[in-house]
Amino acid sequence: MLAKTPGGPSWFVVEKGVPGLSHGKPEDKHGIRASNTSTVSLEDVYVDADRLLGGVEGQGLIQAQLVFGYTRLMVAAFGLGTGWAALDRAIPYSKDRIQGGAPLSEKQGYTHKLIVPNAVLLEAGRAYIEETAERIDGDANDGGNRNTEGAIAKYLSSEAGNLAADAAIQALGGYGFTREYMVEKYKRDARITRIYEGTSEIMEMTISRDRWQFHLKTHGQFYHDMARQMEELHGKNNQIGAGTAAYCLRALAETLETARTQRLTRHQHILFKLGELIAHAEGAASLVKKAARSKEGALSPKAYDRFNADALAAMARIAARDAAAKIISESSRWIGSLVPETVAAELEKKSFIPQIHRAQAGLLEDMDYVADVLYERL
Ligand SMILES: Cc1cc2nc3c(=O)[nH]c(=O)nc-3n(C[C@H](O)[C@H](O)[C@H](O)COP(=O)(O)OP(=O)(O)OC[C@H]3O[C@@H](n4cnc5c(N)ncnc54)[C@H](O)[C@@H]3O)c2cc1C
Structure with a gap:
């Protein structure tokens, strides 16, 4: 108590x-x-x-913070597992369900909306869970205080699990809405992961406040440093979306810096929105790192191995493109709309917008490839 x-x-x-x-x-x-x-x-x-x-x-709050790294990671895993359980019902169902003369699994309008994006979001969440768990395992000295990482893992995976479970109901059509086909139960079970152990909104606040401190302490370099790591990875392997993730992180760093100079975090909505953007950027970077390690044969033995290096690379490219596109569009909407035009123009200039747009090339092809992986057509 x-x-x-x-x-x-x-x-x-x-x-x-x-x-x-x-x-x-x-x-x-x-x-x-x-x-x-x-x-x-x-x-x-x-x-x-x-x-x-x-x-x-x-000492109660300090002690609570010490365990959140673990307990939030656990709830993150609930969200991840429930989301995948739902997709793993939708995938075989769509192989057998014939509509318009062919199985649903062969229709891009179906797979690229209901299956592939959810698989990618879940795998970004999983990469973040695994990375955080590995750090906790290695953290003999700091008592495993991974409060912010636990929050990011929980936020990404619980939101992804809910989206995936909802998409699975849609993917089964009318049957999805009945109890017999189970996906409606997964959807109901996934729902709690956005509420307990801290709601998604409280996660956005925690993530934003904590990373904000790092942004201030490093004089704005925290995400530029992470971008440099991505650029280094890109130098070694240009097939894992690391270059796009680097643009994404640099755009995020500039967004945070503009929020600082313009004192925008006094608006709670902006503070929470930054938490959302941070989580997506870090999640994409984590999947990029996992893809790099997989290619090198250096994944932890505890890492989940359903997807091989090529599949992880395609998913990482998609996740990096999604996160980068999200950051520049949300940043221009929320930050751009609050600051003088000259400041907005300056932020746009520093946010690698043309590069992020060009990095979207190949997106549909990668989604086709991930669909082939999920439907075992390779
Ligand atoms: C099945 C289940 C099991 C649970 N198990 C446990 C348990 O074992 N132990 C335990 O201690 N608790 C447990 N809880 C409680 C759970 O952790 C809380 O319900 C949860 O943290 C949300 O708190 P709340 O219900 O007070 O909602 P509130 O804090 O009232 O939140 C309501 C809404 O307001 C938002 N909100 C809250 N604060 C802010 C803010 N400052 N700014 C903006 N928006 C905000 C929230 O995100 C949410 O959307 C359980 C709950 C459930 C449903």
């Missing part, structure tokens, strides 16, 4: 069955209905001082 104490928020171990501790009825929920959820009430509950976690009062 996290409780307010005179010294600040503190965690206590409260055993089941102590006098004054009770719980409400099981809630009748939208999803995860096999998991019992109920309110917990405390009335004059007494606990001994040795039940205070860590023995020092007022």
Whole structure:
């Protein structure tokens, strides 16, 4: 239990069955209905001082931050798994369902809207989960405090899982809406991942505030540094979208810098929007890194190996293009609309807009390739 104490928020171990501790009825929920959820009430509950976690009062929020790296990563994995479970129902279904004289799986209007983009978003989320988990495994010294990374992983994968599960209902048409075909259950079960362990909006705020601090501390270089890493990768392998990811990160760095000079984060919507853009840029960069490692045969043995290096490279190229396009369009809408024209023009000039537009070349071809991978047509 996290409780307010005179010294600040503190965690206590409260055993089941102590006098004054009770719980409400099981809630009748939208999803995860096999998991019992109920309110917990405390009335004059007494606990001994040795039940205070860590023995020092007022450490509750710091202790909570320490575990968020793990717990948010866990919820991220729920979102990822549910999204894939839904797509893995839609993929075989569309091989068998004949419409307009051919299986749905052969129709770009179907696969490139309902299947491929969701697979790419999920794999960006997975790459981020794996990268963060690997860092936690290696972080013997800092107690695994990966709060921001946990937030990014959760945000990307829970949003992607929900989109994928919703698309799977659409992909099954009328059957998708019935209970028998399961995808409506996945959609209901995925929904909680955008709410508990911190809502998506709270994730946007956390991501934005935390990375904002890095932007300030590095005098605006945090994402330029990450872009340099991408440029280095691009020098070694120009097939994994690293060049596009670099433009994306540089555009993000300039967006943050304009937000700083124009004091735009006083608008909460801008602060949250930056969190969304940061997550997508970092997610794409993470998938690019995974594709690079896969090509070198250097993936962690714990990494998921459903997709080979070529498939990961195509997905990374798509993710990098999507993230880059998102950043320049959202930045010009939200930042551009709030600043003087000269500042907007300056931001546009520094955002690699023509390069990002040109980097979209080959997008449809890559989506065709990923569809072939998913439908095992290669
Ligand atoms: C099935 C289930 C299991 C749960 N299990 C646990 C558990 O084991 N332990 C536990 O402690 N809790 C648990 N919870 C609680 C859960 O973590 C919270 O419901 C969740 O964090 C959202 O908080 P809230 O319900 O108070 O919503 P609110 O904070 O009221 O949020 C409502 C809406 O407002 C937005 N919002 C909130 N604050 C801001 C802000 N500052 N600026 C802008 N928008 C904002 C939110 O994003 C959301 O969209 C569980 C909830 C459910 C449904």
